[in-house]
Amino acid sequence: xxxxxxxxxxxxxxxxxxxxxxxxxxxxxxxxxxxxxxxxxxxxxxxxxxxxxxxxxxxxxxxxxxxxxxxxxxxxxxxxxxxxxxxxxxxxxxxxxxxxxxxxxxxxxxxxxxxxxxxxxxxxxx
Amino acid sequence: xxxxxxxxxxxxxxxxxxxxxxxxxxxxxxxxxxxxxxxxxxxxxxxxxxxxxxxxxxxxxxxxxxxxxxxxxxxxxxxxxxxxxxxxxxxxxxxxxxxxxxxxxxxxxxxxxxxxxxxxxxxxxxxxxxxxxxxxxxxxxxxxxxxxxxxxxxxxxxxxxxxxxxxxxxxxxxxxxxxxxxxxxxxxxxxxxxxxxxxxxxxxxxxxxx
Numbered sequence: 001x002x003x004x005x006x007x008x009x010x011x012x013x014x015x016x017x018x019x020x021x022x023x024x025x026x027x028x029x030x031x032x033x034x035x036x037x038x039x040x041x042x043x044x045x046x047x048x049x050x051x052x053x054x055x056x057x058x059x060x061x062x063x064x065x066x067x068x069x070x071x072x073x074x075x076x077x078x079x080x081x082x083x084x085x086x087x088x089x090x091x092x093x094x095x096x097x098x099x100x101x102x103x104x105x106x107x108x109x110x111x112x113x114x115x116x117x118x119x120x121x122x123x124x125x126x
Numbered sequence: 127x128x129x130x131x132x133x134x135x136x137x138x139x140x141x142x143x144x145x146x147x148x149x150x151x152x153x154x155x156x157x158x159x160x161x162x163x164x165x166x167x168x169x170x171x172x173x174x175x176x177x178x179x180x181x182x183x184x185x186x187x188x189x190x191x192x193x194x195x196x197x198x199x200x201x202x203x204x205x206x207x208x209x210x211x212x213x214x215x216x217x218x219x220x221x222x223x224x225x226x227x228x229x230x231x232x233x234x235x236x237x238x239x240x241x242x243x244x245x246x247x248x249x250x251x252x253x254x255x256x257x258x259x260x261x262x263x264x265x266x267x268x269x270x271x272x273x274x275x276x277x278x279x280x281x282x283x284x285x286x287x288x289x290x291x292x293x294x295x296x297x298x299x300x301x302x303x304x305x306x307x308x309x310x311x312x313x314x315x316x317x318x319x320x321x322x323x324x325x326x327x328x329x330x331x332x333x334x335x336x
Binding site for chain 2: 096097099100103104106107108110111
């Protein structure tokens with residue numbers, strides 16, 4: 001079996017990423033969930049497997065109903081990238097909300113100072 | 127600028143005024159303090175929705191029975207406050223939405239179009255058709271101010287409030303309000319312009335899938 005340079009590179013990168021992911025998950029580092037670990041195993045494990053067995057893409061293409069194996073890989077890649085972007089944007093959204101909440105709490109913690117004497121009497125709001 | 131708005135509100139009636147400075151780099155906060163109103167300052171800019179929510183929470187802490195929100199750029203006329211709070215005081219509804227006149231001459235044409243698009247989007251996504259889904263001049267009963275809960279930070283806040291009205295089956299009425307487009311309100315970089323409108327639309331759609 002002839003091995004190309006790209007296969008060695010992909011196998012090395014996949015191995016490192018899988019090792020990192022496993023280490024973080026099994027050490028229970030902050031933010032490491034099973035879902036995250038599973039995604040890493042599927043993405044990097046899948047890339048590693050394809051690098052070792054390039055012909056496996058033919059079976060994969062047939063499995064999902066696309067005749068041309070390279071199209072199947074590209075399509076799957078797009079789907080994965082979309083999923084990753086979705087996850088990233090969701091995380092950013094959550095962080096944005098947390099920042100707003102922190103900013104609000106900090107601002108409201110000075111509410112007593114914000115009242116220099118009696119403002120305008122307490123009746124209707126704002 | 128904010129000083130003028132505060133003085134106008136004082137002239138319109140006796141209200142507890144809360145100013146939320148949303149991380150601005152000008153003298154808004156100190157101007158509000160100088161006017162001896164409740165001044166709250168976000169250390170960083172978080173958007174119109176975040177600032178409005180902070181103001182509403184502060185008003186509830188002061189025991190407000192009715193909370194009125196209005197923009198700080200002087201476009202809203204405080205003499206309308208009385209008309210906004212009247213339906214809540216009479217127990218007619220939980221929320222009063224101020225509706226700006228959408229006729230050429232009183233509102234810039236581009237704003238009329240943007241407003242209509244905003245109303246359609248709000249209706250499509252949140253199920254209620256209102257005359258002015260983007261108006262920030264609104265009044266809430268204490269119950270409504272407590273039950274309405276949205277994490278929207280930017281301009282989509284106004285539309286999300288409509289969603290909350292629908293979801294919580296709150297009663298509402300729409301009241302016509304006057305609006306003044308000052309040089310300041312039309313020129314500020316954070317206004318709900320075309321690009322910000324597109325961003326708001328994206329955030330509304332995104333909010334449905336996240």
